[in-house]
Amino acid sequence: MRKVKTFFRDPQSIIGLIILAVMLILAIFAPVICPGSPLFSVGAPLQAPGGDFLMGTDYLGRDVWAMLVWGSRVSIIFAFGASLLSLLVGIVLGALSGYIGGWLDDLMCRIFELFYIIPRTFLVILMVAFFGSSIGLMVIIVGLTIWPSNAKIMRAQVLTLKRRGYVQAADVAGGGRLSILFRHIVPNGMGPVLSNSVLQMAQAVLTEASLSFLGLGDPNQASWGLILNAGQRNISTAPWLVIYPGIALALLLLAFNLIGTALHKTLNVKQTVME
Amino acid sequence: MKFGKYVARRVLQMIPVILAIICICFMIIHLAPGDPATILAGETAADEYIAELSAQFGLDQPMWKQLLIYMKNVFQGNLGESFADKIPVTTMLAERMKVTLMLVLPSEILAIAIGTLLGLTAAKRENRLQDHLISNLSIVLYCMPTFWLGMMLMLLFAVNLKWLPTSGMQSFNTTLSPFLDTLRHMILPSVTLILVRIPTYLKLARSSIVEVAQEDFINTARAIGYSEHVVYRKHALRNALLPTVTQVGMSLSTLFSGALLTETVFSWPGMGRMVYDAIATRDYPVIMGGFLVSAVMVVIGSFITDIIYMYLDPRVVAE
Numbered sequence: 232m233r234k235v236k237t238f239f240r241d242p243q244s245i246i247g248l249i250i251l252a253v254m255l256i257l258a259i260f261a262p263v264i265c266p267g268s269p270l271f272s273v274g275a276p277l278q279a280p281g282g283d284f285l286m287g288t289d290y291l292g293r294d295v296w297a298m299l300v301w302g303s304r305v306s307i308i309f310a311f312g313a314s315l316l317s318l319l320v321g322i323v324l325g326a327l328s329g330y331i332g333g334w335l336d337d338l339m340c341r342i343f344e345l346f347y348i349i350p351r352t353f354l355v356i357l358m359v360a361f362f363g364s365s366i367g368l369m370v371i372i373v374g375l376t377i378w379p380s381n382a383k384i385m386r387a388q389v390l391t392l393k394r395r396g397y398v399q400a401a402d403v404a405g406g407g408r409l410s411i412l413f414r415h416i417v418p419n420g421m422g423p424v425l426s427n428s429v430l431q432m433a434q435a436v437l438t439e440a441s442l443s444f445l446g447l448g449d450p451n452q453a454s455w456g457l458i459l460n461a462g463q464r465n466i467s468t469a470p471w472l473v474i475y476p477g478i479a480l481a482l483l484l485l486a487f488n489l490i491g492t493a494l495h496k497t498l499n500v501k502q503t504v505m506e
Numbered sequence: 507m508k509f510g511k512y513v514a515r516r517v518l519q520m521i522p523v524i525l526a527i528i529c530i531c532f533m534i535i536h537l538a539p540g541d542p543a544t545i546l547a548g549e550t551a552a553d554e555y556i557a558e559l560s561a562q563f564g565l566d567q568p569m570w571k572q573l574l575i576y577m578k579n580v581f582q583g584n585l586g587e588s589f590a591d592k593i594p595v596t597t598m599l600a601e602r603m604k605v606t607l608m609l610v611l612p613s614e615i616l617a618i619a620i621g622t623l624l625g626l627t628a629a630k631r632e633n634r635l636q637d638h639l640i641s642n643l644s645i646v647l648y649c650m651p652t653f654w655l656g657m658m659l660m661l662l663f664a665v666n667l668k669w670l671p672t673s674g675m676q677s678f679n680t681t682l683s684p685f686l687d688t689l690r691h692m693i694l695p696s697v698t699l700i701l702v703r704i705p706t707y708l709k710l711a712r713s714s715i716v717e718v719a720q721e722d723f724i725n726t727a728r729a730i731g732y733s734e735h736v737v738y739r740k741h742a743l744r745n746a747l748l749p750t751v752t753q754v755g756m757s758l759s760t761l762f763s764g765a766l767l768t769e770t771v772f773s774w775p776g777m778g779r780m781v782y783d784a785i786a787t788r789d790y791p792v793i794m795g796g797f798l799v800s801a802v803m804v805v806i807g808s809f810i811t812d813i814i815y816m817y818l819d820p821r822v823v824a825e
Contacts (some may be wrong), residue, residue: 266705334668341523344523345526345527345530347756347804348523348524348801348804348805349527349530349531349762349797349800349801350762350796350797350800350801351761351763352536352763352764352766353763353766353781353785353796353797353800356782356785357531357534357535357785357793358768360785360786361534361535361538361539361540361785362538362539372535433649437651440651441653441767442653443768444653444767445766445770445782459653459654459657463657465772466657466660466661466665467665469662470581470665473540473654473657473658473661474658474661476557477651477654477657477658479556480651480654481649481650481651481654484649484651485645485646485649486648488645488648488649489645492616494643
C-alpha cells in the first residue's frame with residue numbers, strides 16, 4: 232500500500248500516466264473523434280496546418296490529424312500486444328528454467344546468448360519483409376524477439392525465491408511442483424518483470440514506428456511511422472508532416488519510460504542496463 | 507599463458523553460437539514464401555529463364571545441401587556472390603563496413619565521453635538543480651526516436667538554415683577537398699547518433715558514480731585532503747566505469763543494424779542500408795553476410811570488453 236502511494240506521488244509517474252491516458256482516449260475513441268477511414272483523401276494535397284485541417288494534409292490530401300488519432304491505435308495495440316506476449320513467454324520459460332534447472336536451464340542460457348548476438352533489428356526486418364506485414368503478424372514477431380530479457384529476470388527471481396522458507400513449507404505440505412512454482416514463486420517475483428514490461432512497451436512502439444518508417448509497416452493502417460515515411464519526401468516543403476507524428480511518438484515513448492522507471496524505483500529494482 | 511588459454515576457450519565457445527545463427531538465418535530465408543530467381547527475373551519472365559537462374563544460384567538443390575555448401579564456403583572465407591550485383595559479398599561488406607564504421611565509431615566514442623562527463627557532473631551535484639536539469643534532459647533525449655531526431659536536425663540545419671548538406675556522402679559541385687566534403691556530410695548523422703547515445707552512458711555513469719561515492723575509500727581520499735575534483739576524477743570515476751565498459755560491449759551488437767535508420771534518413775551508403783536493400787531484393791548471400799558480420803562483431807566486442815575489464819579491475823583475472 233505504501234508502495235502504491237509512493238508511485239502515485241512521484242511527479243514522473245504522474246506525467247507518464249497523464250500522457251498515456253490521453254493516448255488511450257485517442258486510441259479508444261478514434262472512430263468518434265475522426266469518423267471515417269483516415270486513409271481516404273479529404274482535401275487538396277500538402278495543405279499547411281491551420282486552415283481546414285488542424286495539422287494539414289499529406290501528399291495524397293489525407294488529414295494528418297485523423298491519421299495521427301488513428302495511428303495511436305496501432306501504437307497502443309503494439310505496446311500492449313507485443314509486451315503481453317513477451318511477458319507470457321518470458322515468465323513461463325524463465326520460471327521453468329530457474330525452477331527445474333539442469334539441461335533446460337543450460338538450453339535457456341544458450342538461447343539468451345543467441346538472442347544477444349543475433350542482430351535483432353535485421354532479424355525483425357527480415358521476418359516482416361518475408362512473412363508479411365499485417366499488424367497481427369508484426370505484433371507476434373516483435374513479441375517473440377523481445378521476451379529473453381523478461382525470461383532472464385524471472386529466472387533470477389525464481390533462483391532466489393525457491394530457497395525461501397514459505398516455498399519449502401509449501402513443498403513439505405505436499406503441493407505439486409508446478410503449482411508451487413506458478414502459485415507461490417512466480418507471483419512473488421513479478422515486480423521487476425512488470426516494470427521491465429512497461430519499458431518493453433516503449434521498445435515495441437518504437438520498433439513498429441521504425442518498421443513503418445522504413446516502408447515495411449501494414450499499408451492498410453494509419454500509423455505514425457507511415458505518416459513519417461510519406462512525410463520524409465516532402466520534408467522541405469511540408470515539414471508539418473514529420474513534426475507532429477514525431478512529437479506524438481516521442482510523447483508515448485516518454486510516458487512508458489517514465490512509468491517504467493518510476494515502477495523500478497518504487498519496487499526498488501536494481502539498476503538494469505538500458506539497451 | 508593463462509590469458510591465451512582463456513581466449514582460446516572463448517573462441518571455441520562462440521563457434522557453435524555463430525553456426526546456430528547461420529542455420530537460423532538460413533532457415534528463415536529459405537522457408538519464406540517467394541523466391542529470389544523470380545524476383546530477379548521479373549514477373550513476366552519465361553519459366554525457363556527462372557529455372558536457369560535458380561540453377562545458377564544453386565537454389566534448385568535441397569535446402570540441407572545448400573546449407574552445407576554455404577557453411578563449407580564460409581570456413582574457406584568465401585561468402586558467395588551477390589545475386590543482383592555479381593560482386594563477391596566479402597568485397598561489398600568490406601566497402602560498406604568502412605562507410606558505416608567511419609560514421610558510427612567516432613560518434614559512439616564521443617557519446618561515451620560526453621555522456622560520462624555529464625553523468626559525472628550530475629553525480630557530483632546529486633539531487634541539486636544541475637543534476638535535475640541534466641537527468642531530465644537525458645530522459646527526453648532517450649525518448650527521441652533516432653530517425654525523427656535526424657529529420658528534425660535535417661529540417662533545421664540543412665533545409666532552413668542551409669548550413670549543411672541534407673544527405674549523401676559527397677557533393678558533386680564543391681570547392682572543398684573530398685575529405686572535408688565527406689566530413690561536412692558526416693556532421694548531421696553523427697550528431698544524431700551522438701545525441702541518442704548520450705543518455706545511455708549518462709545514466710550509467712551517474713548511477714554508478716553515486717554508488718561508488720558512498721564507499722569508504724572515497725571518504726578516505728577526502729580525509730587525506732584531496733580536492734573534490736581529484737576525488738571524483740581519480741578515485742570515483744575509474745571504479746564507476748565498469749558498467750560503462752559492459753554497455754560498450756553490448757552496443758557493438760547493434761552497431762551495424764542500429765545505424766540503419768540514421769543511414770536511411772541521411773542516405774548514408776553503409777552496411778545497414780546494404781542489408782536492408784538486400785532483404786528487399788531477396789539477395790540471399792548479402793543478407794547472410796550481413797548477419798554473419800554483425801554476429802562476429804559482437805563476439806569481437808565481448809572480447810575487447812573482457813580485456814578492458816581486466817585492465818580496469820585486476821581482480822577479474824584472478825577468478
